[in-house]
Amino acid sequence: MPYTPHGKHLIAGEAIGADKTFTSTPVAGDAHAFACGSPALVDRAVTAAEDAFWSYGYTDAETRAVFLETIADEIESRADDITEMGTAETALPTARLQGERGRTTGQLRMFADHIRKGDYLDRRHDPALPDRAPAPRPDLKLVQRPLGPVAVFGASNFALAFSTAGGDTASALAAGCPVIVKGHEAHPATAELVAEAITAAVAKCGLHPGTFSMIHGGSHEVGKALVEHPLIRAAGFTGSLRGGRALYDLCAARPEPIPFYGELGSINPMFMMPAAMAARAAKLGAGWAGSLTMGVGQFCTNPGVAVVLDGAEADAFTGAAAEALNAVDGQTMLTDGIADAYRAGRDAVAATGAASEVLSKGCDGRHAAPALFVTSGDCWLATPDLAHEVFGPLGIVIRVKDEAQMQEIARGLSGQLTCTLHMDDADTDAARALVPVLERKAGRLLVNGFPTGVEVCDAMVHGGPYPATTFAGTSVGTMAIRRFLRPVSYQDFPAALLPKELA
Template identity: 50%
Template sequence: MTLTGALLIGQNTVTRPETFQALNAATGETLDTAFSCATADDVRTACTLADEAFDTFRATTPEARAQFLDCIADEIEALGPTLLDRAHAETGLPLPRLTGERGRTMGQLRMFARELRAGRCLDARIDEALPDRKPMARADLRQIRIGVGPVAVFGASNFPLAFSVAGSDTASAFAAGCPVVVKAHPAHPGTSELVGRAIQSAVQKCGLPEGTFSLVGGPDYALGAELVKHPAIMAVGYTGSRAGGLALSQIAAARPVPVPVYAEMSSINPVYLLPEALKNSAESLGTAFIASLTMGAGQFCTNPGLILALSGPDLERFCQSAQEALKTAPAPTMLTQSIHASYDAGVEKLAGRRGVSLLGRGPKGDASSCQAAVFTTDAASFMQDPIMQHEIFGSCSLIVACPDLDTLLALTRSLEGQLTGTLHLEDGDIAVAQTLMPVLERKVGRILANAWPTGVEVCAAMVHGGPFPATTDPRSTSVGTAAIERFLRPVCYQDLPDALLPAGLRSTNPLGLPRQTDK
């Protein structure tokens, strides 16, 4: 497939005189193809088409939407190496990583297709009439969940496939019966166009209204603001910086009709090295920590940015092991020059905080590479300085030494909300872990044992969310089958004739949905 640089507005391709070009992440050189910058009118057109498509799209059967999701996955697969090569050039991510991410992207599309076929996500409930109940009869009450309306999705920088144009936000919105308008990330417009054309093709092949999907792009932040402001948009999916997520949330809240923004923003993912585990495995834990920290240049929202342990010789052995592993740690290319600059600025800022010491730096690499950095501090300094809790997007982490378990618990209570919390423990640490668990459950969306937080399995039980500032809504997840719940709302039907009920609530249950029934 040849890139054109066009916007994808419904089934139309639109070009504009104002253009921009992507950069090769590794070399900084300008890549081929000039990409059109969308105008405010383009955004309005895309949103209007989405609004016009909504009633038709949400009325499709779960099977029809499942076939649509499967078709998108097939169309992405058919792009072959063209997609991977372009994503590699625009992001600097290695081809094996991108191959895996493409598989994850197709896998989550097909996962939502299976969820639709199972019918559980629609949560059909029936309380049949009780006309003879005393002292008051009960009406016939039936409930099902329907799509909220058109959804705006913002492509993420660090996952050009799995959290971008056809990523989890888009897949779950489509599964809910919601048209999607995607704002492509300006760092990988070619990757976005290729995937966008795959979705556009699937819309046509499945006979869906053209407004089911549109793709707009451009480097201007005002474009995203226009998208969130549009009255047709009923929810927003976003993965990115805290500043960006908060800005979109403020715009959405200030609308005449406010809408939810499901923003995944900032997390340093505390890792607890409990006493027995640290005593018996300090060296191996130190090596594994650096491997997790430097994976993918640390450009994961679940990167282990904070290590917590009790002071003493065991923690010193861990630090020595980590320091040694840093000497040969990889220095991969970062996604963009601006992300690289922000990383360097964050490392410099942390190095200047009172009470912070440098444990070590990894190899420097070339100008666009991520030089890993690990710092140490004490619990008192950490709790007195909120800056130490700020996420540094890249391979940077802070090791905090606590004098005792009470301090460790107090520090945990002082933490901001996180995506993950990890416990490295052995049988002798269970009592300590039991004291931490109630606090961690209030602070994080996923608790791990004896693992590292990098890597998010796409499955029914996964939660990729957490209390603020990890996300703007701690009740939600952006990964796993429960992600669809963000874009559904319940509707109750009281005493309606069968012919007026949604198919899933009719007496004959033609869709074969699982239903909760109380007679």
């Protein structure tokens, strides 16, 4: 029997409605009413989370690991409903939703395995030196401790992996922090289903019900109330630069500022080196087009810019990209607002007068069609507006005069999630000159690949200098847990009083 959303918040184990509602906008199937959030409901959820922290924050790693694994099991027990509802709300294909669900449950289990090992605690011990001259040294032990209640904002473009039970939630829970999720209005039924899974896991594991809550949005006041609540100790966000910066500023303006881990925007430039272009320019152009249009370009790692040396290889690269993009019809985007923003971004690029339109297919409503522009290195450097992220299947080819100008463009980049080098062995010296610059610009550097797709593993960094993210760190991989911990030193403590991780 198909799942019918109840449209309520899930706060500390209770389904709670509200007089004011908003209506979902699915691509297929029936729309449903969902309770709007409010500052009063935020306070109820955060107060419960603070109460839960006094027990959940002091659980052992095994208890939390079993909890994370139980969440994964509960999500999988709702797999068909989650896929059906997610597809209806987002227009993402079934295979994509199934893969994203596997990524979500996989990262929950990976975090469980990681915290069992204990390495994330960074335990340190400097034994006492009572006979040291000129002054003795006390016994000092250090361990990482959880911060407290964490606010997480669901993302529009990943209904599962970056939303209710996504990387921010999983890493905060792994650290020992209760979580309050603000569900995204683009997929409220999917958020509700996943929230039910987490709530069921809380109950099965016998944890304090305030360990997890999910509040639907409906207005900006919910997010504002969350980050301004004095009991919230950190926040995780994936979304637009404008929205994320507004929340970041609220966090910084609090009487007691808190860290805001926001992923805000990236154009993910690719640098196409001369020998690689001479060997396979057309193949690279076609590959780029495939990456640009994957998921209608709705990936934060979408490679929106390709930097190439001017010449015949640049012609071949651009021609192959245009041919491949022209074969892609308009596709449905996640929301009407995202589609409107894509077209506005495309039109803004054209309005600069600094980039020539190679391809721009008509699209309206919730649909987006690929667009391709070409500019010179001089025009790029003189037109900062070209470097703004356009969320969708739009690419810009920058034709530079020489390797020196390629280097100049790299140095002028703002912070990025990724930077990519396409190169052959003969490009090693030129690439070596670029790498130190790119290391300062991005959290992940690639060679001969496309950045769409972020592996969930220990060595992954999904973050970068501002505005890619607000703080250096990662929202993917086991290092993400460290965002919600802080180091505490214990001097001359008796074993009976030490945290169990140090005793």
